[in-house]
Every structure is written in C-alpha cells, then in structure tokens.
Amino acid sequence: METKNKIRVLIAKPGLDGHDKGAKIVALALRDAGYEVIYSGLHQTLDQIMQTAIQEAVDVIGLSIMSGAHLPICEKLINMMKEQGLFDVYLTVGGVIPHQDIPRLKEMGVAEVFPGGTSFEGITTGMNKLFK
Amino acid sequence: MLKAEDILEGSRKAEAQKAGARMIRLIEDNDPSAFELLKQLYPHTGEAFIIGITGSPGVGKSTLIDALITEFRKLALKVAVIAVDPSSPVSGGAILGDRLRMQRHATDTGVFIRSMASRGQKGGLSRATKDAVVVLSAMGYDIIIIETVGAGQAEFDIASLAHSVGIVSIPGTGDGIQAVKAGILETGDIFIVNKCDKPDADAACHELVMMLGMRNLSETRWKPVVLKTIAQNGTGVDKLVQSFLSHLNFMKKNGLIDRKKKKLDRLYFQSLLKDLTLEKILVFMNNSTDFKEMLKKIESGSMDPLSAAELMVNNLITFE
Known part of the structure; x- marks a missing residue:
C-alpha cells in the first residue's frame, strides 16, 4: 500500500533570523524526495519546536540556523528532546554553519549537518542514510 | 507499545499528547496495531x-x-x-x-x-x-x-x-x-x-x-x-x-445531532467495510495461483485484463 513508511520531517527556524528562503527550498527538495515535510515557519521558540515535533510525530527535526547560534540552540534542543523522551527522533541542522563546528555538533548528538553550499542531493542522501 | 489508556488522557496530560500523536502516526502508516487500538478508543x-x-x-x-x-x-x-x-x-x-x-x-x-x-x-x-x-x-x-x-x-x-x-x-x-x-x-x-x-x-x-x-x-x-x-x-x-x-x-x-451522529457512524461503517474487504481480497488474490496464471495469460496476450479480472472475481465470489 502507498501509505507505508513515509518519513515525516519538521523544518523549523529557531530564533530571530528572518531568512527562510533556504528552509523553504530544502522543504521542497525533501518533498520531491518523497518526504512529508511539516513547515512551521520563522521565529520559532524551542518550546514551539518541541511541541510541534511531538504533535506531528515526526522522525526528524531539521533546523535552519543562520544566526551563528547553532551550538547553544542545538545543545538546548537535544537536552529537551532527551527530557521529552524523543529518543527515536533525529536532529539535523543546516544554514550558516562553520565547518570547524561540525564535530562539536555531532558530538552533542546532531545526526547530520548540512552547511551552506550542500547540494539537494547531499541533503537527501544524508537524510536517507539515517533510515537505512 | 501504545496503550489505549494513555491516549485517553490526551487533552489533559502532556505525556498523553505524545501517545495520541503516535497513535495517529500508526493510522497514517496503516500499521496493523492501529485497528485494535481504535476499537478500544471508539467507545470513548x-x-x-x-x-x-x-x-x-x-x-x-x-x-x-x-x-x-x-x-x-x-x-x-x-x-x-x-x-x-x-x-x-x-x-x-x-x-x-x-x-x-x-x-x-x-x-x-x-x-x-x-x-x-x-x-x-x-x-x-x-x-x-x-x-x-x-x-x-x-x-x-x-x-x-x-x-x-x-x-x-x-x-x-x-x-x-x-x-x-x-x-x-x-x-x-x-x-x-x-x-x-x-x-x-x-x-x-x-x-x-x-x-x-x-x-x-x-x-x-x-x-x-x-x-x-x-x-x-x-x-x-x-x-x-x-x-x-x-x-x-x-x-x-x-x-x-x-x-x-x-x-x-x-x-x-x-434531535438532529443524534441523527447526524448515526449517519456519520453508518458512513464510517460503510467505508470500513469497503476498505477491509478490499484489503483482504487483494491480499488473497495476489497470493493465489489463479492470480499468477491470469497474469501470465495477460502478459502472453492470450487473455485481456478485463476478462481476466471478471473471471477471477466471479470464480472467487458467488452469492447464493
């Protein structure tokens, strides 16, 4: 049946940066790769992102961050995910992420990092890899 | 494993919101366990x-x-x-x-x-x-x-x-x-x-x-x-x-609300009948030797898809 095993992804932009073109384009690319993408828009607080991830029963939370605050945001969200018991939900992050920060992000539990310049193919391959 | 009792608390407890959300996910994914749970939830x-x-x-x-x-x-x-x-x-x-x-x-x-x-x-x-x-x-x-x-x-x-x-x-x-x-x-x-x-x-x-x-x-x-x-x-x-x-x-x-609820129940029943029957028959048919034979006949051109479907359904279901 067609309804089997769709992967649900929440695309959210935490904090104050007001630039969501990238997030929207990634949402489209993921749709075209067969994902169900919940797009929650700009200026989301971490509480909003958590509640949305819970209510939507997503498999992945994808953050788009351009503000430079990716390290504290991801760390806080990962802790919240643990508190809420969302152990089977992956966190991925894209946007303006300096390469030297990627090891730190992975260390704290971010599943995939897609810094600016990553191709759509790179994103979908990276996401697909999580569900192999 | 999801339990009906957890879901029932959904609008009152944050924990239970999660259970309800997971339940809807099972429904969407057509998971077999969803049907049992739905039966338990329905009376509520x-x-x-x-x-x-x-x-x-x-x-x-x-x-x-x-x-x-x-x-x-x-x-x-x-x-x-x-x-x-x-x-x-x-x-x-x-x-x-x-x-x-x-x-x-x-x-x-x-x-x-x-x-x-x-x-x-x-x-x-x-x-x-x-x-x-x-x-x-x-x-x-x-x-x-x-x-x-x-x-x-x-x-x-x-x-x-x-x-x-x-x-x-x-x-x-x-x-x-x-x-x-x-x-x-x-x-x-x-x-x-x-x-x-x-x-x-x-x-x-x-x-x-x-x-x-x-x-x-x-x-x-x-x-x-x-x-x-x-x-x-x-x-x-x-x-x-x-x-x-x-x-x-x-x-x-x-008294229209009761009539409406009865009507919605009837429509739900009918759509369930349709879905469940179809699922069961399709699984049965896809696994039957008849199905494979018919498929061969269609592929070889000795039978057209319409006659094959008609014949198979008539062979399978007869109402006396």
Whole structure:
C-alpha cells in the first residue's frame, strides 16, 4: 500500500533570523524526495519546536540556523528532546554553519549537518542514510 | 507499545499528547496495531463537536482556524485541529504548511494541531482522517476542527465527517454560479466571506444570501448563515464561533445531532467495510495461483485484463 513508511520531517527556524528562503527550498527538495515535510515557519521558540515535533510525530527535526547560534540552540534542543523522551527522533541542522563546528555538533548528538553550499542531493542522501 | 489508556488522557496530560500523536502516526502508516487500538478508543468518543472548514486554496482557511482556536480557547474549550494538505502524486511527498499560521498555539496544552498528507486519497479526506478524529475525540477535545485540502469543488467528503461545515470564500472571485455548480451550497452550514477588507465584500455576501435563499428549506432545517470575517486580525471570528455553537444548539434541540451522529457512524461503517474487504481480497488474490496464471495469460496476450479480472472475481465470489 502507498501509505507505508513515509518519513515525516519538521523544518523549523529557531530564533530571530528572518531568512527562510533556504528552509523553504530544502522543504521542497525533501518533498520531491518523497518526504512529508511539516513547515512551521520563522521565529520559532524551542518550546514551539518541541511541541510541534511531538504533535506531528515526526522522525526528524531539521533546523535552519543562520544566526551563528547553532551550538547553544542545538545543545538546548537535544537536552529537551532527551527530557521529552524523543529518543527515536533525529536532529539535523543546516544554514550558516562553520565547518570547524561540525564535530562539536555531532558530538552533542546532531545526526547530520548540512552547511551552506550542500547540494539537494547531499541533503537527501544524508537524510536517507539515517533510515537505512 | 501504545496503550489505549494513555491516549485517553490526551487533552489533559502532556505525556498523553505524545501517545495520541503516535497513535495517529500508526493510522497514517496503516500499521496493523492501529485497528485494535481504535476499537478500544471508539467507545470513548462522541462528545466532541466536529467542525469542517473547506474552501479554495488561498481563501485563508488556516488563518481563520488560527483565529477560531483563539476564540474557542476564550470559552475554555479544548481544541484539536487536523489540517490536510495534498501529497505529491509524483514523489508521494508533501509540504504540510497549514500549521504555520497556527504556531502561536503550539505551546498551549489545550490545543493539539496535527497535519496530515492526503496520501493519494480522493475527495481531499481519507479514512485516516476519520480514524484520527476518533483518536482526538477519545483524547477528550471539546472541539475538533478539520481543514480540508484547498480543492474547493470536490469535497463533499467533509459532510461525512463533520457535524457542522463552514465554507470559506473571499470577495471578488467570480460569480456565484461557481458556488452552485460545485454543489457546496448543500454541504455548507455556515458561509464565511473572509478577507472582507477587500472590495466587493458586501456584494459577495449578498450573492451568497440570495443563492442560499433560493433553496427550499423546511422549518426544521438549519438556515445557513453568511458571515464576514477578516481572519488576519480576528474581526468577525467571535461571531463565527457563536454561529457554530448556535448550529450545534439548534441540532441538539431538534434531535438532529443524534441523527447526524448515526449517519456519520453508518458512513464510517460503510467505508470500513469497503476498505477491509478490499484489503483482504487483494491480499488473497495476489497470493493465489489463479492470480499468477491470469497474469501470465495477460502478459502472453492470450487473455485481456478485463476478462481476466471478471473471471477471477466471479470464480472467487458467488452469492447464493
């Protein structure tokens, strides 16, 4: 049946940066790769992102961050995910992420990092890899 | 493993919201365990007032629902929303963007918003939607709002799910004939002309009132209402909430609500019968030797697909 095993992804932009073109384009690319993408828009607080991830029963939370605050945001969200018991939900992050920060992000539990310049193919391959 | 007891607490406990959300996921994924759980939940349903919101894309359905949530919350009613968006017929993926307009309610524990992709079902709503309504009703929400995909003209389905149907339009979109030919005039209980700060709002309302007036309605039937709103800033939405509640009261007074609930049950039963029968027969057929033989015959050209299907079904099902 067609309804089997769709992967649900929440695309959210935490904090104050007001630039969501990238997030929207990634949402489209993921749709075209067969994902169900919940797009929650700009200026989301971490509480909003958590509640949305819970209510939507997503498999992945994808953050788009351009503000430079990716390290504290991801760390806080990962802790919240643990508190809420969302152990089977992956966190991925894209946007303006300096390469030297990627090891730190992975260390704290971010599943995939897609810094600016990553191709759509790179994103979908990276996401697909999580569900192999 | 999900338990029905956990889900039942859904509108009261944050933990249980998670259980309800997971349950809806099982339904969407057609997981076999969902059916058993639904059976356990069903006896706990029936209290919620189910509202359908439909209308063409871009008329402001999601923004209107956002404002409706605010008004219902003022009355201390707990609200759940199911927002359906279309799946791509090519990739099977979907962008579910309705809740974008409702995010200010995301952290309100008395509100539960769930996006669903149509996943190839016709008519804009699927049985999965009905099943999800069962879950939300069992979770104890007072109001359940269903937002259909914005297809506009092919959504009679909503009448088979909701107690009250609101049809949203905007000023300046073609003549009223559009509304009549679509047949949605018969489906709607409340007609909302949204974005009423735009020109021609009064004309749009008058036209709707006139068209609705042309129908023959007996005294015992609800007379559809036409209302103006500006969802963006909440104008008119308090009146809209009052109209939905008056419709509910009207149905209660006339015993119509019981009749409607019985009708919805019957329709649910019929759609379940269809789905379950089909599933069972398809599994059986796909595994049968007949099926493989027929397939060979079709492939070799010794039999056409129509005759093969007819023969197989006739061989399998005979009613004496």
